[in-house]
Amino acid sequence: MQQVIIDCDPGIDDALALEFAIKSKELEVLAITVVAGNAPVDIGVENTFKVLERCDRLDIPVYRGAEIPLERPNVSAQDTHGMDGFGESGIVRQSKVQPQKETAEEFLTNFFSEKRDVGILALGPLTNIALAIQLNPKLGQNIQRFVTMGGTYKSHGNCSPVAEYNYWCDPDAAKMVYESLGSTIEMVGLDVTREIVFSPAILEYCRRINPEAYEYLRKLTRFYFDFHWQYEHLLGCVINDPLAVACYISSEICNGFDSYVEVETQGISIGQTLVDRYDFWQKEPNARILETVDTKEFFTQFLTVLLDAPEATIASDLNLLKLG
Numbered sequence: 001m002q003q004v005i006i007d008c009d010p011g012i013d014d015a016l017a018l019e020f021a022i023k024s025k026e027l028e029v030l031a032i033t034v035v036a037g038n039a040p041v042d043i044g045v046e047n048t049f050k051v052l053e054r055c056d057r058l059d060i061p062v063y064r065g066a067e068i069p070l071e072r073p074n075v076s077a078q079d080t081h082g083m084d085g086f087g088e089s090g091i092v093r094q095s096k097v098q099p100q101k102e103t104a105e106e107f108l109t110n111f112f113s114e115k116r117d118v119g120i121l122a123l124g125p126l127t128n129i130a131l132a133i134q135l136n137p138k139l140g141q142n143i144q145r146f147v148t149m150g151g152t153y154k155s156h157g158n159c160s161p162v163a164e165y166n167y168w169c170d171p172d173a174a175k176m177v178y179e180s181l182g183s184t185i186e187m188v189g190l191d192v193t194r195e196i197v198f199s200p201a202i203l204e205y206c207r208r209i210n211p212e213a214y215e216y217l218r219k220l221t222r223f224y225f226d227f228h229w230q231y232e233h234l235l236g237c238v239i240n241d242p243l244a245v246a247c248y249i250s251s252e253i254c255n256g257f258d259s260y261v262e263v264e265t266q267g268i269s270i271g272q273t274l275v276d277r278y279d280f281w282q283k284e285p286n287a288r289i290l291e292t293v294d295t296k297e298f299f300t301q302f303l304t305v306l307l308d309a310p311e312a313t314i315a316s317d318l319n320l321l322k323l324g
């Protein structure tokens, strides 16, 4: 079982990713740090508690992080995730549990002040991570792994022709992390996450296997389905963050290559990840860029956990469904 700290900006796909990670038998989620991104940070904290309550894991500590990016004003993605960051689903929480007193960056700095067999799974803008590196420059050497949902190599952007939201929202933080983390970054970018389409057929399949989970998923994703139809004429929704969880659980679910990556922080292509695959700049690789994904294996793992169903059932049923 791998121990992990999740930094996130819940957000609909973050919420699915958190439930996947928390309920997975392969991961132990030690703590959750929240960053402004899809929604303001306090809404992200609230949504984190909604997921912990659903998973009956309010024992997992939550740390409130950055309200704004390092340099730029925060541009939320509430047009995509709803004003409540939870698909305007009406899903609320009963508990009154509050975040810890330490800020996210203080927690990350202190926790990784020494080497740990614990990794970080970053599902939002990298502001908290960058702030922690500023406080503790050795952070990168003390973590076991760093997996980030963000960036894109060949796939078009989702915030501009070339930029993916997490790195576009806080390009200065992303640049700092890629320049100074000091350990290999596993970049789960749009090249692979765009293959992960939670479709109406898959949602209908959920209804057959676990009606309670279906009802929750239907409420949570309706807004996201509407956004994808309106802006991409896609039936269903791309669930980016759960793929980063799956990559953390079993890295072979995606294939890729090592490369030097730089993040643009200025001008028309701000937030773009420049992947120097053919080594023009002659710099040591700082990242592993994931380029292909086993979509069926992802949905087998994801639905087994979220529907609390036997893996063999899900695996054989998925042969009947058209995925992606």
Ligand code: RIB
Residues within 6 Å of the ligand: 009, 011, 012, 013, 014, 037, 038, 077, 123, 124, 125, 149, 158, 164, 165, 166, 240, 241
């Ligand atoms: O670009 C997709 C990413 O931005 C996902 O992590 C989504 O939750 C948003 O944070």
Ligand code: CA
Residues within 6 Å of the ligand: 008, 009, 010, 011, 013, 014, 038, 123, 124, 241
């Ligand atoms: Ca996210």
